[in-house]
Amino acid sequence: MMKCVKIILFYIFISCAVCDATAQSISVNDSFTAQQLVENILVNSSCANVSAISVKGDTFSGGQNSYGYFNSGASSFPFTQGVLLSTWSSKNSEGPYVSTRGGGNKSWLGDSDLEQALGITNTINATILEFDFVPLTNFISFNYIFASNEYQSYFPCEFSDGFAFLIKEIGTSTYENLAVLPNTTTPVSSVNVHPLINPITDTQGNVRPGCPSINETYFNGFNNLSSPINYSGQTKVLTAQTNVVAGKTYHIKLVIADDENEDYDSAVFLEAGSFLPKIDLGPDRLLATNNPICFGESYIINPNLLSGYTYKWFKDNVELTDTSPTYTVTSPGIYRVEVLLTPSCIATEDIKFEFTSEIDLNDTSLSQCDIDNDGISIFNLTKVDAIVKNNNSNLSPVVYYETLVDAQGQINPIANPTTYSNKLVNQSVFARVSNSFKCANYAEVRLIISNNAIAVQNPISTCDTDGTNDGLSQFDLNTQVTPQVVMGLPAGLIVEYYLNPTDAIAQQNQLSNIFKNTVETQQIIYARIVNGPDCYAITPITLVVNTFDPPNFQDETFVLCETSSINLTVNSGFSSYLWNTGATSNTITVNTPGDYSVTVTSFDGCQKTKKHLVAVSGIATITGVTVNDFERNENSISIEYTGIGDYEFSIDGSYFQDSPMFNGVAPGEYLVYARDKNGCGLSIPFVAYVLDYPRYFTPNNDGYNDIWQIKNLDNLPQSTLFIFDRYGKLLKQLVSSDIGWNGTFNGFTLPTDDYWFHLNLENGKIIKGHFSLKR
Structure with a gap:
């Protein structure tokens, strides 16, 4: 009866407290006992069995407690109501935030369990709420907010006010701290949760370097004059949770303390009614979170509760x-369990399941050829990867196993699937493929030894036509060999070529289509006949290179004289001849110039072509000469001619030279010739005269050199010669028919001296010079 009265009075007080709350601030009542805070606020449920409740905190503030009940009133604080633990008088937690307020006492001790949980020393001003708890389910949790006045200046870089939710099973000595950041073991404190702290100069003039942000995701922000609580900053709503064993007794210790300095206080706000036993069914199994249930598999929902409870199961709100006590899930949906723990306590939880689609794989076979016919060969299992996977590139790489049990257990995978040697004839291996959710499926791959018969292949011959005649030549394998290999075989087969059987089996070092034999004259290669990933057959191919290099078969050049003919001939003894004139004998007669070629064919079918260049030639016609005379040793004759031949020239009929220019010619009469070098004949001679004058004469009637004359001038009948003394006096005028000058003037002999002449040639050219008369 007394307990009922207490509860009624408690709720009347709660109502009054709500009425007194302001619009901007929470309200705090620090008169609540430890039992009221735990039973009526934090737990407030018949589903919890709590005992041994105690609280301790501030004993230095004249009756003010560092713990109490809070109500958010009309403020924006996230929790409507709950339990408050602080490091100063709990009433000081009411907003707004005033930065100059602080509390506590150095004689108010800290807590060693908190220090151990946070990894700090020298805590003070600890507030501790403790109780024993017997869970009826396998999971407990509560929601909380950590707030602190350490969230100012550089303090979060150095001071670690913090809070711990410590739990241990009765009879054990080690606590576990549940007040940690999600999915970590990092305790919640002002050092472990804060934004970027910029460098700052403190009140003593010391420069504090600041520190980078840490776990800022969980920081809710800094407060101001409109804040509903009197703390400079706070975390977001966090959850402390853990798995427990239903029916066992646990000790709970909720503790908060200052780190060294009592002037900057902190608090933890515990949401009312959030500390309850709960059912942990595990996380939802969803495609979006990459943990769905695999197609064809089932999942057992197990609340892991004590026996004797009453269970109701629901799928998509349908009972x-x-x-x-457990339920096996085989299809997608939202499943819920309601567990009657006591006549007045029902625990419930739901979980959502999604299933992956089926991994659609293909069983298949892989055929390999067997060179030695022992039923054992080397298989490249990866050739059927795409077939097994239905060409689905989103699936994992295929892993092969020798047994299905190994594949399902993921043990003993085939280490070298590209070079796997079968153990038995017609053996099977098993492929394991998974999707992005780690779900797997399996396919059987039958390993078959191909026993297709292939006819013995005829040698493939070609001729050595690259000019080196070394027995090496190129083969176009697709054109020269493949048609013979696939003749009579099923359509769609592909032929690959290899140097040896080992490469053909392993499909390594495949030859290119244009292949030049590496063994002179004759070489065996191997054709692998491929049907998709399968080997249809392997057969040897003999390649033969025939050499053909007839003697005296170089290209030749011939000369055909005008109006004549010549015979063009190659050796006899070949299989056939074909001239570019269409003739088929080894000799032809031609009477016109041109390019003539003959292709001869050996009895092996090899051919070689010889070219005959026939050029026309003929006798030259000399059309004139150009004479450079009166130059003593520099006199010259240049022969002018026409003709189609290759000529050499002469001015005496004996000595011939290639050039038509003759230098250093002595004065005189010449017969010039042009002779065809190809033997077509000599030109009609042409007369040329080279004139020059004597440089002196001796008219002493000794019969030698008594007359000064220009030799051969009589061949230029229109020429006139004038002789002068050194003073320009005309002494003699001569015409071309005159014999010359005897050194007299008007019958008188002239003295030894130099004399001058002018020769006016018939072509208008004037030659001037001088000579000496000697006596």
Whole structure:
């Protein structure tokens, strides 16, 4: 009866407190006992069995407690109501935030369990709420917010006010701290959760370097004058949770303390009613979170509760007939369990399941050829990867196993699937493929030894036509060999070529289509006949290179004289002849110039072509000469001619030279010739005269050199010669028919001296010079 009265009075007080709350601030009542805070606020449920409740905190503030009940009133604080633990008088937690306020006492001790949980020393001003708890389910949790006045200046870089939710099973000595950041073991404190702290100069003039942000995701922000609580900053709503064993007794210790300095206080706000036993069914199994249930598999939902409870199972809000403690899920949906823990306590939880689609794989076979016919060969299993996977590139690489059991257990994978040697004839291996959710499926690959018969292949011959005649030549394998290999075989087969059987089996070092034999004259290569990933057959191919290099078969050049003919001949003894004139004998007669070629064919079918260049030639016609005379040793004759031949020239009929220019010619009469070098004949001679004058004469009537004359001038009848003394006096005028000058003037002999002449040639050219008369 007394307990009921207490509860009624408690709720009347709660109502009054709500009415007194301001619009901007929470309200705090620090008169609550430890039992009221735990039973009526934090737990407030018949589903919890708590005992041994105690609280301790501030004993230095004249009756003010560092713990209490809070209500958010009309403020924006995230929790409507709950339990408050602080490091100063809990009433000081009411907003707004005032930066100059602080509390506590150095004689107010800290807590060693908190220090151990946070990894700090020298805590003070600890507030501790403790109780024993017997869970009825396998999971507990509560929601909380950590707030602190350490969230100012550079303090988060150095001071670690913090909070711990410590739990241990009765009879054990080690606590576990549940007040840690999600999915970590990092305790919640002002050092472990804060934004970027910029460098700052403190009140003593010291420059503090600041520190980078850490776990800022969980920081809710800094407060101001409109804040509903009197703390400079706070975390977001966090959850402390853990798995427990239903029916066992646990000790709970909630503790908060200052780190060394009592002037900057902190608090933890615990949401009312959030500390309850809960059912942990595990995370939702969803495609979006990459943990769905694999197609064809099932999942057992197990609340892991004590026996004797009553169970109801629901799928998509429809009650199921199954009332067992577990439920096996075989299809997608939202499943819920309601567990009657006591006549007045029901725990419930739901979980959502999604299933992957089926991994669609193909069983298949892989055929390989067997060179030695022992039923054992080397298989490249990866050739059927795409077939097994249905060409689905989103699936994992295929892993092969020798047994299905190994594949399902992922043990003993085939280490070298590209060079796997079968153990038995007609053996099977098993492929394991998974999707992005790690779900797997399996396919069987039958390993078959190909026994297709292939006819013995005829040698493939070609001729050595690259000019080296070394027995090496190129083969176009697709054109020269493949048609013979696939003749009579099923359509769609492909032929690959290899140097040896080992390469053909392993499909390594495949030859290119244009292949030049590496063994002179004759070489065996191997054709692998391929049907998709399968080997249809392997057969040897003999390549033969025939050499053909007839003697005296170089190209030749011939000369055909005008109006004549010549015979062009190659050796006899070949299989056939074909001239570019269409003639088929080894000799032809031609009477016109041109390019003549003959292709001869050996009895092996090899051919070689010889070219005959026939050029026309003929006798030259000399059309004139150009004479450079009166130059003593520099006199010259240049022969002018026409003709189609290759000529050499002469001015005496004996000595011939290639050039038509003759230098250093002595004065005189010449017969010039042009002779065809190809033997077509000599030109009609042409007369040329080279004139020059004597440089002196001696008219002493000794019969030698008594007359000064220009030799051969009589061949230029229109020429006139004038002789002068050194003073320009005309002494003699001569015409071409005159014999010359005897050194007299008007019958008188002239003295030894130099004399001058002018020769006016018939072509208008004037030659001037001088000579000496000697006596």
